[in-house]
Amino acid sequence: SSGINAEYGGGLVGDTPPAAPAPAAPTNNNNNDLLMDLLGLDAAPEPAAPAIPPVTAVNKQGLLVMFNLSHEAGRLKIVAQSTNNTSVPISEYIFQAAVPKSIQISLNAASSTAIPPGGSVTQDIFINNPSKSSLKMRVKISYNSGGVPAPEIQETITSFPVSF
Numbered sequence: 001s002s003g004i005n006a007e008y009g010g011g012l013v014g015d016t017p018p019a020a021p022a023p024a025a026p027t028n029n030n031n032n033d034l035l036m037d038l039l040g041l042d043a044a045p046e047p048a049a050p051a052i053p054p055v056t057a058v059n060k061q062g063l064l065v066m067f068n069l070s071h072e073a074g075r076l077k078i079v080a081q082s083t084n085n086t087s088v089p090i091s092e093y094i095f096q097a098a099v100p101k102s103i104q105i106s107l108n109a110a111s112s113t114a115i116p117p118g119g120s121v122t123q124d125i126f127i128n129n130p131s132k133s134s135l136k137m138r139v140k141i142s143y144n145s146g147g148v149p150a151p152e153i154q155e156t157i158t159s160f161p162v163s164f
Contacts, residue, residue: 057139057157061150062086065095065141067125069161076127076135084115088146095123096140103135104128115143135160 057080058065068079080097084090093113099105110123129135137160141153 052161055157055159057137058141058153058155060153060155061145063090063141063143063153065139067157072126074128076129078125078127080123080125081120082110082115082123082141083120084117086145087117089117090115090150091144091147093121093143094141097125098138099127100133100136102129102131102133105137134158 052069055067055069056064057067062085064083064085066081066083068081070077070079080095082093082095091114093110093115095107095110097105097107104127106126108124108126111121113121115121127135135158137157139153139155139157143150
């Protein structure tokens with residue numbers, strides 16, 4: 001058969017010519033980077049900032065208050081999520097907070113003053129700590145449970161991450 005291939009230029013019907021070598025892949029990523037820039041994407045995404053673990057502020061009398069922390073506009077933003085883990089509704093819920101005089105605090109109104117059983121409300125708290133002193137917060141919570149005044153809760157929270 002080698003004589004036929006040599007005599008007639010090679011290749012029988014159904015034979016495929018040898019594949020051309022594949023072009024080499026570019027060794028630089030300039031084209032890829034350019035495409036990613038055009039699409040508004042990072043070619044090498046930066047690692048996400050580590051999540052700040054929530055802080056348990058209060059866990060008493062069936063009331064759980066968690067602080068979810070983040071930085072916003074150069075200050076600490078705390079979303080206080082208060083959850084009613086009892087079987088009766090909470091009404092007239094008031095959450096108050098105080099910090100040392102060297103730290104500034106601003107509290108927004110809670111999303112509601114009523115918390116149904118298993119439900120929760122949120123309240124935004126903003127902290128400005130220019131002196132970077134360790135953050136301590138005193139909280140006072142008053143509410144009615146099932147229509148009856150509950151004992152007032154007072155706690156001092158010092159378990160904030162060091163970076164605050």
